[in-house]
Amino acid sequence: MKHLGIGFLIIFLVASLAFAGDGKPVKPSSKDKCQVCGMFVAKYPNWIAEIIFKDGSYAFFDGAKDMFTYYHNITTYNPSKKTSDILAIYVTEYYSTKLVPAEKVFFIKGSDVYGPMGEELIPVEDEGNAKEFMKDHHGKKILKFSELTKEELK
Numbered sequence: 001m002k003h004l005g006i007g008f009l010i011i012f013l014v015a016s017l018a019f020a021g022d023g024k025p026v027k028p029s030s031k032d033k034c035q036v037c038g039m040f041v042a043k044y045p046n047w048i049a050e051i052i053f054k055d056g057s058y059a060f061f062d063g064a065k066d067m068f069t070y071y072h073n074i075t076t077y078n079p080s081k082k083t084s085d086i087l088a089i090y091v092t093e094y095y096s097t098k099l100v101p102a103e104k105v106f107f108i109k110g111s112d113v114y115g116p117m118g119e120e121l122i123p124v125e126d127e128g129n130a131k132e133f134m135k136d137h138h139g140k141k142i143l144k145f146s147e148l149t150k151e152e153l154k
Contacts, residue, residue: 023052023087023088024052024088025050025052025088025090025099026050026052026058028041028042028048028050028060029042030042032060033060034060034061034062034066035059035060035061035066035070035077035078036061036066036067036069036070036077037062037066037117039062039116039117041060041061041062043116044062044063044115044116045092045097046092046097047062047063047064047092047115047116047120048060048061048062048092048099049061049062049063049064049066049067049089049090049091049092049102050067050089050090050099051067051070051071051086051088051089052086052087052088052089052090053081053085053086053087054085054086054087055085059077059078062115062116062117063115063116063117063120063121064091064102064107064120064121064122064123065115065117065119065120065121065153066117067089067091067102068121068148068153069153071083071086071089072149072150072153073150088101089101089102089103089145090102091105091123092123093105093123093124093125094113094122094123094124094133095124095125095129096125100123100125102123102145103144103145103146104125105123105124105125105145106123106124106125106126106127106130106142106143106144107121107122107123107124107142107143107144107145107148108121108122108124108130108133108134108137108139108141108142108143109121109139109140109141109142109143109152110138110139110140110141111133111134111137111138111139111140112137112138113137121143121148122137122139127142130142
């Protein structure tokens with residue numbers, strides 16, 4: 001009987017870890033803050049970005065720009081993490097206002113659309129929409145995830 005109890009405990013722990021680390025977006029609570037600027041992120045649902053780690057933990061941001069600042073300086077903001085610990089990264093797509101994988105969107109830099117902290121990288125899922133957004137909102141550059149380096153954030 002003792003072994004049966006231990007077996008259930010192991011199954012429960014494995015299932016809990018699998019659920020926590022499934023990589024799906026997490027909804028922030030009213031107490032969750034941006035890991036870069038300290039703003040409460042739930043107040044700005046159209047701008048939320050998040051990084052989910054393989055261990056099931058996560059970090060919220062009040063926009064893509066702060067998320068990239070964290071991403072490129074991860075050990076400064078969280079010394080116990082490195083980029084290889086990341087399972088998924090989500091940003092709120094501008095038109096749909098849905099969280100989508102950051103690798104699947106185009107980021108418009110230098111537009112006249114501002115986020116909660118001012119100048120922001122605007123995530124747009126479709127390349128045609130990104131070009132249209134850039135034209136309509138005087139964007140300066142369209143970048144993919146891999147092109148958003150520390151230098152591009154300046």
